[in-house]
Amino acid sequence: MTDLYRKEIEIKKEQFQDLVSDLNSPLNRTGSSFKIWIGFLLLLIGIAGFMYVRQLQQGLGTTDMRDIASWGLYIADFVFLIAVSLVGSLITAILKLSNVKWATPLTRISEIIAVAALIAALLIIVVDMGRPDRLWHIFVHGRLQSPIVWDILVVNTYLVISILLLYIPLIPDLALLRKTMGHKPKWQQKMYKILSLGWQGTEEQFRIMNLSLTALMVIIIPVALSIHTVTSWLFASTLRPGWDSTIFGPYFVSGAFMVGAATVIVTMYVIITNYNFKAYITDKHFDLMGKLLVLTSLVYLYFNLNEFMVPAYKMKSGESAHILGLLVGEYSLLFWSVQILGMILPILLLIIKPFRKPKPLMIISVVVVIGAFLKRFLIVTPTLLHPFLPVQNYPESYHHYNPTFSEIMITVGSFAGIMLIISLFIKLFPIIPVYETAHEKGFPNEIINNS
């Protein structure tokens, strides 16, 4: 009897070892293609850095932002990145609190996307400043009445919560890494040792961890909603055609969940094609994420209908130039491409099951992500080009906004930075939660702790 039991334990232990080596495999395998990829990202970041130094020396004149269009690609990028970061709360908090078990392997992917996007968003907002050396003024002279101050507060709060939500579920995995990564460089072992906080897997430790996680998951939902609502208020609280809208908050939040889901799908696909994770991120996961993308897209479609249908029906004199510019004018091609290719077509395709297979779903998600970025550009720029007060005696070029090479490269650099953070994270930490996966597969805690 005891022999049989011991044997069973041995088998379980072996299975658990397999699971751990499976999920930690990216940490042990660094091919030349990965190094080329990192080199490529560093090159893009280098170009962006060079362009930014040039912008610091010559001023914002290196951009195409002028008196009328004083916000451009950078702000569109900022709004886009904040939108992407919202997925962290969607997958880790909303799905988890609703007891959705299938999302477990995706939690860390979504949380690292959120953290990376937030860091990039905070940087890009500094890039947009003409005098970044005066950044401290907002802390010393900022008025609580100003939405900009709310934005700074809420973005930083969300970043702290996201980092904690990334880190705390990682602690048991870090304890495993501390035991299994003896062949790694000294600094890396030391990092695992410090970060794992002497995790032993005691009941008390689990109790405190779960308590902390529940508290964070509850608090991150209102913070996540408010971060993008406040971002939308940066626009909606000013009297501008196209921004002067009461539904801007939910409109932005629903759009954020859509682009966030699409970003997670693309990242999932990249991860399963590069690493042998097909057993953990299965077709079923893609199918369900596809359904989630349809759901979020449908909500976003509903808000889009409200956002454009109502002003277009009224055609108020001040707003008509803006609305017509989007529907039939200067920006109509971009507008309809974004609405049809980036929202309506994905919904129609993704309700058909074969399109929710990994590859077609990934391609559709890439289109959704590109569409979402251009949508942010359409929210920011055309409005600025149609101010309520007439502008006179401006050079013709001020009435148009076409991002310069410098702006485009810095924006590309921000995306490269996000991919760099995610790529390095995958090489240092298990991207699929080891402990939670083992726990859900029914391995008892003694085996996990004593392996």
Add this chain to the structure above:
Amino acid sequence: MARLNTIVAILIFACSLGAFSQTTAWEVSADQATKKNPLEILPKNLALGRNIFKRTCVSCHGEKADGKGLIQSTNLIDEKFQKQTDGVVFYKIITGRDKMPPFGAMLKEDEIWSVINYLRVLVDPSAIPPPKNVKLELTTGEEIKSITAIVLSADSAKLPLNEVDVHFYVKREFGLMRIGEMSNYTGADGKVKVVFPEKIVGDSEGNVTLVVKIENNFLYNDIETTAVKKWGTPLLSHEDEFNRRALWGARDKSPVWLLLLANGIIAIVWAVIVYVIYNLFRIKKAGRIFIK
């Protein structure tokens, strides 16, 4: 037959091209081109021309009329422009083309001719005599609030000067506000009068600073005289408004509800964050107990 058709087609095309270019080019008929400028090149006309130029033309054609304004436009002081007759220039100003608006409806004929004279003098300043100094004195009427400028020759004879353009202004926070006309010419007695408008806001006691200038005049050097009068409506102090707690208030004047709401939310959220960070230390401590 086919060849004939081709030739006809080309001819029609060429003709239509010709017609097309005729509508877009600035074709001036001989009748228009020979039109004579009725204004003589006199300082008075030049001053008018310059005022109109400064008001309507500078934004595109530049301060020096060299075409380097806010947009690149025609150079008005080069030979190519200046060799055109007054009639041609007059026609072009009236009709406009592309970005040049038609000024026919905006300016009077005399005004346009005076601008043309001004452009001629810009290139050839020898046509006007050197400017002289003048004396500028002010008297004010109280019954009907009015200001009278007296322009006298600067020498000891103090002769009143006729037909001098005088500009009247009221000093405002960031500049001068014109009162009276664009040009106010002195009469034979050297005097010109302007009525002070109603409802001009002054300082807290109603004082306004009147500024009278002879400026940009071709005959006389610039001169300026000021007078302070208690003619304005007293400026009402809104200090109470500004000291109120309101959304538009300063940093230390945030509304109480906003302070409570915002700081309340911040306190609750950060309390949770601090609690979780404290828990990290508890996790560490719990591990240590286990080892012992």
